[in-house]
Amino acid sequence: MTSKLKTVLLNIHNAAKTARRTAKDITLVAVSKTQSSDAITPILDQGQRVFGENKVQEAAEKWPRLREKYTDVKLHLIGPLQSNKVRQAIQLFDVIETIDRIKLARAIARISAEENKSVPCYIQINIGRENQKTGIAPDEADNFITLCRDELKLPVQGLMCIPPAEEDSKAYFTLMKEIAGRNGLGKLSMGMSDDYQDAILCGATSVRVGTAIFGAREPKE
């Protein structure tokens, strides 16, 4: 039986081929939010090493144990980060994908210096300019990126977005690629279970896939 993970990896490979890219240049971030350690272990045993969590607290409860056995795991924070959780996030995560406001950027810069740990960061872009979503507006992105890099000296490597639901994502992905390109940023985190192949065609360097690997999440209580 082919595992869901294998199917996703094959789809990534095929999308990369269509885009005349190599699958090596695309990182699969397996989104393990809400999944128990028992659900995550088989995915680790199949060789997956990069995971995404959206809550600092939940990641802190699950991953230190798992990392004792799987020491080469890389964790991406893909959910909103409150200022009072920044220190814990810096200690726990290998990439923070969700810098979405200046206050947070300043806190990360200050606490990274205190912790003597530099965590690669992505800026979250509110690419559909949706009121209910956080992130930097597309027309403010250039200034914000410059401020984070030049003034705060943050290791900004790329951009992340969650495009509007129920819409074709491709135009949004293309806009993301333009913003990254003109700012000299190499990493683009975009594409989820429903649209990761499109994201790869549009230039994603990492895709964040949960449901297609783990199955449907339990509905929130």
Ligand SMILES: *Cc1c(COP(=O)(O)O)cnc(C)c1O
């Ligand atoms: C939950 C989540 C995902 C994964 O979504 P699926 O549709 O389950 O693949 C990706 N990115 C973010 C930011 C998420 O919160």
